Structures are given as structure tokens and as C-alpha cells.
Amino acid sequence: MKHIFTFLAIIFISFKGYSQLILPEGIPIKVKTLKELSSKKAQVGDIVYFRLVENLQIDSITAIDSTAEVIGEVIEAGKARSLGRPGKLDFTIDNVKAADGQNIRLRTTPKRMIGKDKTGGVVAAAVIFAPVAIFLKGKEVVIEANKEFLVYVDSDYTVNAAR
Numbered sequence: 001m002k003h004i005f006t007f008l009a010i011i012f013i014s015f016k017g018y019s020q021l022i023l024p025e026g027i028p029i030k031v032k033t034l035k036e037l038s039s040k041k042a043q044v045g046d047i048v049y050f051r052l053v054e055n056l057q058i059d060s061i062t063a064i065d066s067t068a069e070v071i072g073e074v075i076e077a078g079k080a081r082s083l084g085r086p087g088k089l090d091f092t093i094d095n096v097k098a099a100d101g102q103n104i105r106l107r108t109t110p111k112r113m114i115g116k117d118k119t120g121g122v123v124a125a126a127v128i129f130a131p132v133a134i135f136l137k138g139k140e141v142v143i144e145a146n147k148e149f150l151v152y153v154d155s156d157y158t159v160n161a162a163r
Contacts, residue, residue, distance in 0.1 A: 021058045023104065023157040029056055031070045031093060032148045039087025039141040042077040048091050053148060063099055063159045070096040070106070070151075079140065086138035093151045099161040105154040 030053035037048060050070035055062045076090040095103045 018160045018162055019059075019061055021061060021063050021159045021161050023056075023058065023063050023098065023153055023159050025153055025155045027056075027153045029064070029096070029106070029151050029153065030054065030148055031096075031151055032146050033143060035145050037074075037089060037091070037143040039077055039089040040079050042074045042089055042091075044074055044077055046074040046077075048072040048074060048093075050093060050149070052096070061161050063161050064096055064104065065099060068097045080138035082138075084138050087140040089141040089143070093149060098157065098159045100159055102157070102159065104157055104159075106151040107154045108149075108151055 031050040032053055034049045034051060048071070050072060052064060052066040052068060052070065055066045056064040070093060072091050072093040074089070074091045076088055078088040080087040093106055093108060095105050098104050
């Protein structure tokens with residue numbers, strides 16, 4: 001009975017004008033920030049929103065539309081401090097919704113890492129060794145709106161997309 005239902009579902013999808021696409025692991029996707037991010041305002045746990053720069057197409061069929069919401073999260077944030085120490089800002093770019101509504105997991109490296117993933121982009125603090133450094137404040141980290149990033153699909157996905 002289960003096989004009959006699956007067969008009928010595939011036929012139904014075929015007649016409705018949908019195609020099943022394989023979204024391969026490691027395929028690159030360009031995303032851009034929707035609004036400015038700043039180490040001065042950001043807090044750990046804040047949601048960060050992105051959009052695709054362009055539609056992701058496979059065989060001339062849109063698998064992920066450029067209007068799809070891409071979601072990430074701030075994982076480290078800190079304001080600039082004295083002694084010239086800059087602010088810190090690190091975030092993830094986690095997932096995007098495909099044309100059929102399923103969440104597609106993303107990563108920031110072209111190849112899957114084995115073991116602990118230590119791909120964070122933490123800004124290193126710089127200390128200036130001078131007596132005046134006590135009065136110097138470091139710079140905040142600011143990522144402008146529409147800043148582009150390259151991310152990759154984390155594993156193979158089958159996506160039902162309109163032809």
C-alpha cells in the first residue's frame with residue numbers, strides 16, 4: 001500500500017508541472033545581508049537575515065528563489081573597548097527555504113569538516129603598548145547592508161520545483 005501511495009504521489013507531482021531536482025552537497029550560493037550588523041548593537045542569539053543574490057537554478061529550473069529568506073545567528077558579539085581593543089562580531093549562516101518549502105542547511109566552507117568545526121570569523125583583539133592606549137577606544141565591527149557572502153549546501157537534497 002505504501003508503494004502505491006508513493007507511486008501515485010510521483011504521478012500527481014509530474015502532472016502538476018513539478019520537477020524533482022537534486023540539490024548537490026557543496027553547491028555554492030551567494031547571499032547578502034538585508035541590514036547593517038554592528039558589534040555595538042548585536043547580541044549573542046540575535047537572528048540575522050539574508051537573501052540570495054540571484055535565483056539558484058539547476059537545469060534551468062529554480063530550486064531556490066532569490067526572495068527566499070536565509071537565516072543565521074549571532075554567535076559572538078562584543079563592543080569595542082579601551083586600550084584600542086576592537087569590537088567582536090561572529091555569526092552563522094544556517095539555512096534557506098527551497099522552492100518546495102523545505103529547509104536547506106548551509107555551511108560556510110566548500111568542503112565538509114570532520115570533527116569540530118572551528119570556522120568562526122572572530123576578529124582578533126589588538127593591544128597597543130603605549131601609555132596613551134588607555135584612552136584609545138577600539139573600532140566597532142560593522143558589516144554594511146547588502147554585503148555578499150558565499151555559502152554552500154551542507155548535504156544532498158531532493159527539491160520539488162515548478163517547471
